[in-house]
Amino acid sequence: MELNSRIPSGPIERLWDETRFNMKLVNPANKRRHSLIVVGSGLAGASAAATLGELGYNVKCFCFQDSPRRAHSIAAQGGINAAKNYQNDGDSIYRLFYDTVKGGDFRAREANVYRLAQISVSIIDQCVAQGVPFAREYGGTLTNRSFGGAQVSRTFYARGQTGQQLLLGAYQALERQVQAGSVAMYPRTEMLDLIVIDGRARGIVTRNLVTGEIDTHLGDAVILGTGGYGNVFYLSTNAKGSNVTASWRAHKRGALFANPCFTQIHPTCIPVSGDYQSKLTLMSESLRNDGRIWVPKQKGDTRPPDRIPESERDYYLERRYPSFGNLVPRDVASRNAKYACDEGRGVGETGLGVYLDFADSIRRLGRKTIEERYGNLFDMYERITGEDPYAVPMRIYPAIHYTMGGLWVDYHLMSSIPGLFVIGEANFSDHGANRLGASALMQGLSDGYFIVPYTVGDYLASNKLEKISESQSEVGNAVALVEQMTQKLLAIDGKRTVDSFHRQLGKIVWDYCGMSRTAGGLRLAIEQIRELREEFWNNLRVPGSAADFNQSLEKAGRVADFFELAELMCVDALERNESCGGHFREEYQTAEGEAQRDDDNYSYVAAWEYRGYGSPEELVKELLEFQYVHPSQRSYK
Amino acid sequence: MRLKLKIWRQQSRSAAGKFVSYPMDDANPDMSMLECLDVLNERLIEAGEDPVAFEHDCREGICGSCGFMINGVAHGPLPATTVCQLTLRHFKEGQELVLEPWRARAFPLIKDLVVDRRSFDRIISSGGYVSVSTGSAPDGNAILVSKESADRAMDAAACIGCGACVAACPNASAALFTGAKIAHLGILPQGKPERDVRALRMVAQMNAEGFGGCTNIGECTGVCPKEIPLEVIAAMNRDYIRGSWRERDNLVTTIRPFTEWSTGSKLKVDRATE
Ligand SMILES: Cc1cc2nc3c(=O)[nH]c(=O)nc-3n(C[C@H](O)[C@H](O)[C@H](O)COP(=O)(O)OP(=O)(O)OC[C@H]3O[C@@H](n4cnc5c(N)ncnc54)[C@H](O)[C@@H]3O)c2cc1C
Ligand code: SF4
Ligand code: FES
Numbered sequence: 003m004e005l006n007s008r009i010p011s012g013p014i015e016r017l018w019d020e021t022r023f024n025m026k027l028v029n030p031a032n033k034r035r036h037s038l039i040v041v042g043s044g045l046a047g048a049s050a051a052a053t054l055g056e057l058g059y060n061v062k063c064f065c066f067q068d069s070p071r072r073a074h075s076i077a078a079q080g081g082i083n084a085a086k087n088y089q090n091d092g093d094s095i096y097r098l099f100y101d102t103v104k105g106g107d108f109r110a111r112e113a114n115v116y117r118l119a120q121i122s123v124s125i126i127d128q129c130v131a132q133g134v135p136f137a138r139e140y141g142g143t144l145t146n147r148s149f150g151g152a153q154v155s156r157t158f159y160a161r162g163q164t165g166q167q168l169l170l171g172a173y174q175a176l177e178r179q180v181q182a183g184s185v186a187m188y189p190r191t192e193m194l195d196l197i198v199i200d201g202r203a204r205g206i207v208t209r210n211l212v213t214g215e216i217d218t219h220l221g222d223a224v225i226l227g228t229g230g231y232g233n234v235f236y237l238s239t240n241a242k243g244s245n246v247t248a249s250w251r252a253h254k255r256g257a258l259f260a261n262p263c264f265t266q267i268h269p270t271c272i273p274v275s276g277d278y279q280s281k282l283t284l285m286s287e288s289l290r291n292d293g294r295i296w297v298p299k300q301k302g303d304t305r306p307p308d309r310i311p312e313s314e315r316d317y318y319l320e321r322r323y324p325s326f327g328n329l330v331p332r333d334v335a336s337r338n339a340k341y342a343c344d345e346g347r348g349v350g351e352t353g354l355g356v357y358l359d360f361a362d363s364i365r366r367l368g369r370k371t372i373e374e375r376y377g378n379l380f381d382m383y384e385r386i387t388g389e390d391p392y393a394v395p396m397r398i399y400p401a402i403h404y405t406m407g408g409l410w411v412d413y414h415l416m417s418s419i420p421g422l423f424v425i426g427e428a429n430f431s432d433h434g435a436n437r438l439g440a441s442a443l444m445q446g447l448s449d450g451y452f453i454v455p456y457t458v459g460d461y462l463a464s465n466k467l468e469k470i471s472e473s474q475s476e477v478g479n480a481v482a483l484v485e486q487m488t489q490k491l492l493a494i495d496g497k498r499t500v501d502s503f504h505r506q507l508g509k510i511v512w513d514y515c516g517m518s519r520t521a522g523g524l525r526l527a528i529e530q531i532r533e534l535r536e537e538f539w540n541n542l543r544v545p546g547s548a549a550d551f552n553q554s555l556e557k558a559g560r561v562a563d564f565f566e567l568a569e570l571m572c573v574d575a576l577e578r579n580e581s582c583g584g585h586f587r588e589e590y591q592t593a594e595g596e597a598q599r600d601d602d603n604y605s606y607v608a609a610w611e612y613r614g615y616g617s618p619e620e621l622v623k624e625l626l627e628f629q630y631v632h633p634s635q636r637s638y639k
Numbered sequence: 640m641r642l643k644l645k646i647w648r649q650q651s652r653s654a655a656g657k658f659v660s661y662p663m664d665d666a667n668p669d670m671s672m673l674e675c676l677d678v679l680n681e682r683l684i685e686a687g688e689d690p691v692a693f694e695h696d697c698r699e700g701i702c703g704s705c706g707f708m709i710n711g712v713a714h715g716p717l718p719a720t721t722v723c724q725l726t727l728r729h730f731k732e733g734q735e736l737v738l739e740p741w742r743a744r745a746f747p748l749i750k751d752l753v754v755d756r757r758s759f760d761r762i763i764s765s766g767g768y769v770s771v772s773t774g775s776a777p778d779g780n781a782i783l784v785s786k787e788s789a790d791r792a793m794d795a796a797a798c799i800g801c802g803a804c805v806a807a808c809p810n811a812s813a814a815l816f817t818g819a820k821i822a823h824l825g826i827l828p829q830g831k832p833e834r835d836v837r838a839l840r841m842v843a844q845m846n847a848e849g850f851g852g853c854t855n856i857g858e859c860t861g862v863c864p865k866e867i868p869l870e871v872i873a874a875m876n877r878d879y880i881r882g883s884w885r886e887r888d889n890l891v892t893t894i895r896p897f898t899e900w901s902t903g904s905k906l907k908v909d910r911a912t913e
Binding site for chain 2: 049052053056067068069070071072074076077086088124126127128129130131132133135136137138139140141142143144160161163166167170173174175177178180181187189190210212213215241242243275276278279280281283385386387388451452455497499501502543545546550551553554
């Protein structure tokens with residue numbers, strides 16, 4: 003397969019303008035006649051569905067939660083970036099563009115990232131107009147903070163609930179269109195397959211999660227905003243329901259999956275406390291501004307932290323990275339915590355944790371200042387662990403947090419299946435091998451409010467779409483496939499629960515395709531994943547029936563897809579013989595232990611094509627060119 | 640630690656429900672209430688029984704999916720905490736915990752501890768927004784908002800739509816939820832132009848859904864995981880009265896509540912006039 007990224011040529015700052023100018027427009031009177039299917043109601047899906055509804059299209063929007071307002075986006079805490087330069091500290095569209103390309107370790111497309119930086123400005127305007135209660139200065143203007151090591155203050159936030167407030171803004175815009183009759187909302191409805199007719203995406207197969215009814219919805223284009231796949235690791239900071247099913251089933255219908263091994267680990271999460279643990283809680287990385295990270299110098303030192311004298315502590319980040327210290331990027335901080343624990347110097351009952359100590363800051367700044375800065379986070383920590391972080395150092399450990407990989411899309415956010423658009427975390431587009439803090443919210447809303455509404459219109463106006471009907475064989479076949487899979491899952495009637503398989507799968511992926519990877523480990527992981535998948539299909543027990551509210555059945559379908567994705571992640575990681583961003587191959591590091599890219603051989607997007615169950619996927623490369631930001635080696639020494 | 644769970648089991652809305660007791664002899668005090676149910680469910684599945692259905696997603700107290708009564712208190716005994724963040728260390732050794740779904744006419748039961756809260760979406764849909772289409776916004780700093788207003792708006796906007804307020808209220812009123820949105824948007828300059836009709840429509844929809852009236856008991860704010868203050872109800876009442884006067888010549892329409900889930904009937908949106 004040939005990939006055409008449809009990136010126009012010309013000066014980068016004019017590309018999006020020119021693309022829009024060259025687009026064909028849909029006659030306003032005809033918009034109503036086009037049915038569009040939006041799967042997902044997170045920041046990306048809700049903003050797209052609302053905007054398409056406003057434009058006059060006939061939209062159906064789907065989510066698996068009981069309300070669109072509960073999409074995983076709701077949990078984002080830190081904030082959203084925009085190149086407003088309200089702080090007059092030298093920010094600009096170009097700087098945000100530059101930081102994002104560099105932060106992504108030169109594995110993202112320049113044209114996409116530039117457009118994202120341009121649009122960032124309009125996102126804030128739109129959200130403010132919707133009534134999103136962003137933090138303000140006393141004079142009434144918007145406040146910013148610096149986030150994730152950025153040297154300018156460009157992050158907008160609403161307390162520690164930025165994702166919630168942005169999502170509620172998009173949700174309310176969506177509900178306004180529901181009221182207007184232009185959007186029909188289908189909550190508790192899960193997409194289980196994509197319907198492709200004559201090579202174009204024309205609809206979806208869904209299961210009603212309350213009644214079990216299998217249904218089809220046909221339309222002129224399908225837009226997936228179904229989120230990331232971090233839950234392949236079982237334990238992650240994602241919401242429990244987040245899954246890869248919509249993307250994966252589209253992949254099996256021909257949509258290429260790009261860079262699956264690019265996953266991001268967040269260094270400051272609350273460590274695992276026992277086998278029953280169901281998810282990991284993230285704490286804002288702003289904590290690293292005032293907390294000092296350390297472990298005991300000695301292996302197996304089980305003394306409580308206050309009994310370990312200063313001289314027997316290893317502030318390893320400060321030691322190894324004297325100029326950045328505790329503020330090194332996410333991947334560097336995470337990897338170093340892993341090494342400390344691998345050496346047997348981890349703390350807490352499980353030995354998988356490091357201290358994040360505020361004692362010095364409290365001494366220096368006073369408890370009150372620390373309370374003002376981090377009060378909420380300290381409370382949350384105490385609620386979960388039962389320990390008081392003002393008195394005892396916090397324990398933290400890295401956790402999987404975000405997935406940069408996803409379905410391959412071109413500059414129009416269209417996948418390799420014409421008529422299938424992919425937005426938000428579900429696509430691979432803008433973050434390369436590593437995402438900067440506060441950029442996911444920006445990308446989701448940019449895709450949904452400001453890009454896909456145009457590009458879908460262009461697609462509809464430029465292509466003649468045949469009339470289709472429910473009675474076509476493609477529709478019936480897709481339904482039959484879904485029904486077969488459901489029956490198959492229920493019929494196994496083995497001994498083990500879905501969660502037990504998921505937990506075991508997650509551990510394999512975490513151990514071998516997590517923070518650091520080796521060729522040997524990845525090969526082993528592929529073997530183990532296949533074995534476990536075999537057992538899954540022979541020894542799974544799903545209680546209940548298909549015609550029922552059946553949460554085990556929902557999970558079983560999702561875990562089945564995670565099994566296949568997990569293998570592809572390892573294959574992709576194995577193929578990429580370099581280290582970049584979140585992908586760290588131990589064989590490829592500098593003498594100082596930093597990630598070593600290989601731009602001569604790996605400056606490409608790895609897009610994978612499905613070739614049938616059990617057959618190896620085929621690699622299609624999209625070469626990346628850097629005309630503006632020249633690849634350089636990161637250094638945080 | 641040992642706990643005794645007594646859980647409401649009901650296969651579907653039309654089936655009869657009953658309490659079933661499950662001993663938990665090896666609960667871990669660090670587990671959350673939901674993790675305790677996870678462990679129970681693993682055992683039930685292995686024993687060939689139907690697991691307990693309960694709603695959850697973020698498990699961080701922000702999505703509003705989770706929620707049930709524990710010993711008669713919505714979200715259990717810990718203030719400002721959803722059941723997903725409630726750890727077992729807050730209970731006593733050997734304690735019996737009675738788990739029941741939210742019970743309210745406007746929240747029909749789906750299964751076990753899961754109820755249908757689409758009535759909340761319909762309240763928002765009736766007017767809980769600022770009518771600004773994508774692309775038409777002025778610069779973010781063109782409208783100044785005092786820090787105090789922004790903070791107060793944020794206090795109200797923190798609602799997670801969980802429904803605990805309704806479950807705790809002897810009248811099953813949704814005044815705290817509805818008031819929170821009316822207050823959030825009413826405080827901000829962006830929300831001012833539609834303030835009157837917003838209150839009218841949202842209150843009309845709230846009534847059409849079969850939520851009870853507010854008699855100022857205050858149970859709602861006591862259980863609210865986001866500690867939404869009662870003053871939002873006062874704001875709602877004020878806007879409603881003002882709106883009733885100013886908009887007295889305009890008709891307010893409501894959506895007729897639908898409780899079925901089948902795809903066919905769901906799309907028909909019936910409008911009634913008040
Ligand atoms: C704890 C946490 C904190 C974060 N903080 C920040 C931050 O401060 N700043 C930042 O920029 N980013 C942050 N992120 C990342 C960011 O929140 C996400 O990347 C982003 O919200 C994803 O949005 P989305 O719209 O693409 O997908 P989601 O919000 O995940 O939405 C997916 C939607 O798809 C639906 N769906 C999925 N599959 C199906 C299916 N098969 N059928 C029907 N519907 C389906 C779901 O119901 C849901 O509505 C954070 C992430 C986490 C985990
Ligand atoms: S007002 Fe409080 S209790 Fe009621 S829905 Fe909102 S968050 Fe839940
Ligand atoms: S699961 Fe999201 S609030 Fe409890």
